[in-house]
Amino acid sequence: MQTETKANVDQISDGNGGLVTVLRFSGDISSSSHDALLGTYTTVSKSQPVLLDFSKVEYINSSGIALVIQMLMEANKNGQKIAAFGLTPHFQKVFTMVGITKYASLYPDEATARTSI
Amino acid sequence: MVNLNGKPVELRVPSRMGYEKVAMGTAASVAKLMGFPDDRIEDLKTAIAEACINAIEHGNQLNENLCVGVTLSAHDDTLEVKVLDDGNGISKLPSKPDIDRKVHGEEDPRGMGMFLIQSLVDEAEWVKDSKGTGSYVRLVIRLDKETD
Numbered sequence: 001m002q003t004e005t006k007a008n009v010d011q012i013s014d015g016n017g018g019l020v021t022v023l024r025f026s027g028d029i030s031s032s033s034h035d036a037l038l039g040t041y042t043t044v045s046k047s048q049p050v051l052l053d054f055s056k057v058e059y060i061n062s063s064g065i066a067l068v069i070q071m072l073m074e075a076n077k078n079g080q081k082i083a084a085f086g087l088t089p090h091f092q093k094v095f096t097m098v099g100i101t102k103y104a105s106l107y108p109d110e111a112t113a114r115t116s117i
Numbered sequence: 118m119v120n121l122n123g124k125p126v127e128l129r130v131p132s133r134m135g136y137e138k139v140a141m142g143t144a145a146s147v148a149k150l151m152g153f154p155d156d157r158i159e160d161l162k163t164a165i166a167e168a169c170i171n172a173i174e175h176g177n178q179l180n181e182n183l184c185v186g187v188t189l190s191a192h193d194d195t196l197e198v199k200v201l202d203d204g205n206g207i208s209k210l211p212s213k214p215d216i217d218r219k220v221h222g223e224e225d226p227r228g229m230g231m232f233l234i235q236s237l238v239d240e241a242e243w244v245k246d247s248k249g250t251g252s253y254v255r256l257v258i259r260l261d262k263e264t265d
Contacts, residue, residue: 001135031134059138061166062233066226069219076220090159097236098229099216 003027003059005036009044015115020049022110026056029064037067038074046078049117053110055086065098072103085113125191129184130169132177132202137169140187140200147189148196153260160237161196161258167230168200168254176202176252186253195239198256206245206252210235 010022021044025036044050052068054060075082085107087095092106100106107113126147130136141162148158169185177183186201214232218224235241240257 001133001138059166061137061163061170062229063170063227065229069216069226073220073222073226088159090156090163094163094233097233098214102216103220 002030002032005029005033007036007040009040012110012114014049014117018048020051020114020117021045022051022053022114024053024056029054029057029060029067031061031063033064033067037064037071041071041074046080049081049083050075051110051113051117052082052084052104053086054084054091055110057086060091060094065094065100068095068100068104069098072100076103081117083107083113083117085110123190126189128187130187132173132179132181132183132185134170134173134179136185137166137173140169140185141166143187144189144196144198147191148258151191151196151260153196153258157258157260161198164234164237164241164256164258165198165200167234168198168256171230171254172200172202172204176204176206178204194260196258196260198258199253200256201251201253203251207231207243210243 005025005027008024010024011019012022014020023040072082083105087106095101095106107116126143128140128143130139144165145158145162148161172185173179177185183203188199190197211228211231214229215224219226238256238258241254243254245252
């Protein structure tokens with residue numbers, strides 16, 4: 001019943017001469033997403049900002065949110081900025097409720113996120 | 118609004134992660150028939166998913182021989198949901214998650230399910246079955262609540 005989480009890594013311009021890493025997720029973000037989220041995060045450069053693309057994610061539960069928080073823990077240790085885009089209004093509300101927005105800004109779309117992070 | 122003649126919709130799902138989505142889909146269908154707006158249906162789906170995950174993982178301890186029961190009762194302006202498992206229930210509600218403590222490794226990054234449930238529905242109570250044969254969480258979501 002759980003839909004496998006897939007993650008792809010892209011490098012995009014921030015529009016100001018710098019690069020931003022984008023982790024593009026699809027499927028579910030749940031307890032079975034450890035490798036897709038944290039495993040993928042370990043492979044990316046820690047010297048540039050990271051955007052999390054949730055635009056192809058339909059289901060996120062609290063276990064998946066906990067994995068996002070673990071990623072924020074690692075980013076915080078590395079002094080790395082993380083932001084997210086593509087969340088539905090409902091999950092924007094949920095991320096805000098649990099306080100994630102204190103450590104990761106949420107943007108409505110990729111174009112806004114890449115120039116704002 | 119749908120008239121269910123006071124008869125609840127009942128289902129039983131296996132104690133296996135992922136099957137909470139069956140309960141989510143059923144609850145969303147009932148809420149849609151009752152006329153709930155889309156944003157409240159999303160709140161309900163997340164609350165029911167978290168209740169089922171707790172029942173699967175903690176109540177029934179992932180024992181696939183046990184099922185999680187879900188009862189959806191439509192009233193005039195509310196939908197009442199019960200999620201039942203074979204566990205002993207909870208002794209006390211966990212404290213509100215602290216994102217600073219979580220990000221600094223001072224608090225388990227998990228443990229947000231009950232907070233989300235309480236935040237997303239109008240009423241939530243955790244009840245131990247008086248016969249000692251299980252426990253349930255009872256959720257109420259109102260049709261006429263002002264949206265955020």
